[in-house]
Structures are given as C-alpha cells and as structure tokens.
Amino acid sequence: MRHNRRLRWAAVPIAATLSLVLAGCTQAQLNGFLPGFIEGEAPATNHTERVSGLWVTSWIVLLVVGVVTWGLTIWAVVAYRRRKGQTGLPVQLRYNMPIEVFYTVVPLILVLGFFAFTARDQQVIEARFAEDDVDVKIEAIAKQWAWDFNYVNEDVYTPGIQAQLDDEGPAGSVKQDELPTLVLPVGANVEIALESRDVIHSFWVVDFLYKKDMFPGKTNYMSFVPEREGTYAGKCAELCGEYHSLMLFNVEVVSQAEYDDYIEELRDSGYEGQLSTEYDRNQNLPGTGAPELIEEHEGE
Incomplete structure (x- = not known):
C-alpha cells in the first residue's frame, strides 16, 4: 500500500x-x-x-x-536473468x-x-487544380545541370545555368544571384509541369517539404499555393551526374504586383516565347503511337 x-x-x-x-x-x-x-x-x-x-x-x-x-x-x-547458484536452462515455453x-x-x-x-x-x-482554378502555370525543365522555367500563361521564360562557385566567399559557396530563379506570386494557385531534357532528375524545394521526380518523355505535376513571401532554396534530389551537387535553384515568392513587374522585366529583356523540346538531348524516346509505314516507290 x-x-x-x-x-x-x-x-x-x-x-x-x-x-x-x-x-x-x-x-x-x-x-x-x-x-x-x-x-x-x-x-x-x-x-x-x-x-x-x-x-x-x-x-x-x-x-x-x-x-x-x-x-x-x-x-x-x-x-x-540467471541468479546466483542457478544452473541449466529455465523452463522453455x-x-x-x-x-x-x-x-x-x-x-x-x-x-x-x-x-x-x-x-x-x-x-x-x-490533386491537381481544376483548369479554370489555376492562376499561374509553370513548366520547369531540368537539364544537366541547371533549370529552365517557362511562364506559360505570360509566354515568357528564363534559361538557367549551373551554379557557379564563389571564389571570394567561404569554401564551397555559390553565387546566389546567378542561380536559376523561379518567381511565384503569394496566395496564387500554382501548377508546375515537370519535364526533363536528358536523365532522371527530381524537383525539390526544401521548405515545401515535397519533391517529385522528373522523367524524360513523361510530365509530372505539382499543384500548391505559396502562402509566405520569401526566398526558398531548391535543388535536384536525384543523383544525375558529375555536377549534381551544383544543380541548384531558388524560388522567390513575392506579391502579385512584384510578380507582374518581374514578368514585364523578362519581356523587356527579350525572353518572350517558350523554351521547347528542341533542346532536349534525348531525341529517340519511344512513342506510344503506331509506327509509320514507309511507302515503296517504283524504280527505287
């Protein structure tokens, strides 16, 4: 007791x-x-x-x-445990x-x-947003070892380059202002189509707690609403070759007015149109349709 x-x-x-x-x-x-x-x-x-x-x-x-x-x-x-003086094995059940x-x-x-x-x-x-509910459509294209971003509705794009090492900063640091940057408006319904130009990559924005693979010849999608303005680090999360560690990018979530200004800056800088599959390294991906028949011509 x-x-x-x-x-x-x-x-x-x-x-x-x-x-x-x-x-x-x-x-x-x-x-x-x-x-x-x-x-x-x-x-x-x-x-x-x-x-x-x-x-x-x-x-x-x-x-x-x-x-x-x-x-x-x-x-x-x-x-x-075995007590003092005990020998042999205990009763086995x-x-x-x-x-x-x-x-x-x-x-x-x-x-x-x-x-x-x-x-x-x-x-x-x-779950993807309904077509009419999408405010911003992005096509993110991965390539060894950088990122291209198409702003589909606005018909502008940004070409990206591989992260450049900063010789003046700490060892291993990169030049942040030269990283590919995806700009998104806060509070908007965003849909990102994920494409690859060469090998398998993975689109990962660390603070979003979410990543998705990118396969050559296949389109994956991410649908979300960015809810806080700021700059978020992104990277490729799939080992994709020699400079995989330098396949970095940033996501900047800004106000709608800042987003509109950024789109106009891209247009004024000549980045009008869309980057297409003509730059893809893989041009021999298997298709899903029936093969075309080659007609035989007389006398050949």
Missing part, C-alpha cells in the same frame, strides 16, 4: 513537468524541427502543415512503440497464444494505419 502511494506521488510531478514542457513547445518543435515554418507566420505552402503533421504523428507513434519494446526487452533481461496474437495484430494495425493516413494525405497533396 505504501509502495503504491509513493508511485502516485512520484507520478504527479512527472505529469506536471511533461505538461509544462509540451505547453512551452515552439512552432519549430511542434512541427518536428522541419523547415518551412517561421514562428508567427504562415507555413511555406498550403501543404506544408499536412506533411509535417503526418511526419510528426508517425514519429510519436513509433516512439511509443519503441519505448514499449525497449521496456519489455529490459524487463525480460532483468526478470529472467514453446507457445504463448496471447503474446503471439499481440505481436501479430499490433504491427498489422500500425501498418494499416500508416498506409491509410499516408494515402489520405497523398491524395490531397497530389
């Missing part, structure tokens, strides 16, 4: 401490220290919180499973139906739960 009372008194300060710690969590801590969040400001995109929620909840569940597993392991080691049902059913529930929540969130994140 006295032992139980001591346990209750010990649990009170532990519970109070945990409550205070959780109540004092910052925005970064609540979101698992993931990028894309700034205290007191909107997340980077309309999908950022959803991705963060799935990630943090998964880790909490896995941590609970880990604590239970570690606890049972330590308990078994201590409770069934061949079957324990409740335990076997437990370690079969619980992992099955966890796997099905992870699958269900992942499928639910993925369906929302992968």
Whole structure:
C-alpha cells in the first residue's frame, strides 16, 4: 500500500513537468524541427502543415512503440536473468497464444494505419487544380545541370545555368544571384509541369517539404499555393551526374504586383516565347503511337 502511494506521488510531478514542457513547445518543435515554418507566420505552402503533421504523428507513434519494446526487452533481461547458484536452462515455453496474437495484430494495425493516413494525405497533396482554378502555370525543365522555367500563361521564360562557385566567399559557396530563379506570386494557385531534357532528375524545394521526380518523355505535376513571401532554396534530389551537387535553384515568392513587374522585366529583356523540346538531348524516346509505314516507290 505504501509502495503504491509513493508511485502516485512520484507520478504527479512527472505529469506536471511533461505538461509544462509540451505547453512551452515552439512552432519549430511542434512541427518536428522541419523547415518551412517561421514562428508567427504562415507555413511555406498550403501543404506544408499536412506533411509535417503526418511526419510528426508517425514519429510519436513509433516512439511509443519503441519505448514499449525497449521496456519489455529490459524487463525480460532483468526478470529472467540467471541468479546466483542457478544452473541449466529455465523452463522453455514453446507457445504463448496471447503474446503471439499481440505481436501479430499490433504491427498489422500500425501498418494499416500508416498506409491509410499516408494515402489520405497523398491524395490531397497530389490533386491537381481544376483548369479554370489555376492562376499561374509553370513548366520547369531540368537539364544537366541547371533549370529552365517557362511562364506559360505570360509566354515568357528564363534559361538557367549551373551554379557557379564563389571564389571570394567561404569554401564551397555559390553565387546566389546567378542561380536559376523561379518567381511565384503569394496566395496564387500554382501548377508546375515537370519535364526533363536528358536523365532522371527530381524537383525539390526544401521548405515545401515535397519533391517529385522528373522523367524524360513523361510530365509530372505539382499543384500548391505559396502562402509566405520569401526566398526558398531548391535543388535536384536525384543523383544525375558529375555536377549534381551544383544543380541548384531558388524560388522567390513575392506579391502579385512584384510578380507582374518581374514578368514585364523578362519581356523587356527579350525572353518572350517558350523554351521547347528542341533542346532536349534525348531525341529517340519511344512513342506510344503506331509506327509509320514507309511507302515503296517504283524504280527505287
């Protein structure tokens, strides 16, 4: 009885401490220290919180499973250790139906739960906007080792070059002002068509907590709403050759007025029109149509 009372008194300060710690969590801590969040400001995109929620909840569940597993392991080691004077092996149990049902059913529930929540969130994140709801259409074209961006509705483009090392800065730093830059208006429904000119690449904006592969001959899409102005670092997330590490770009989210001014600057600089597939390295990709028949001519 006295032992139980001591346990209750010990649990009170532990519970109070945990409550205070959780109540004092910052925005970064609540979101698992993931990028894309700034205290007191909107997340980077309309999908950022959803991705963060799935990630943090998964880790909490896995941590609970880990604590239970570690606890049972330590308990078994201590409770069934060899005592002084003991010889031989303890009684061996061949079957324990409740335990076997437990370690079969619980992992099955966890796997099905992870699958269900992942499928639910993925369906929302992968959903494309209706054609009439798209405010800004971008065609992002990956190439070894840079990026080209077509602003489809505005009929302008920006050609990109590989990141250039900055000899005057710290070792390994690059010239930020020469990186390919994708400019987007805040609060707009953005759809990006992802293309590749040569090999497999991957379009990754770190703070967006999302990336998608780019395959030669296939178009993938990303649909999202940028919700906070700022500059976000992007990179290729698929090993694509010798200078993969220098395949960098930036995304600048600006006001609608700044976006309109930027588009006019591109037009005034002569970047009118669209960069097309004529610059693709792969010109022999397999098609999906029937082969054309070559007519035989008499006398040849």
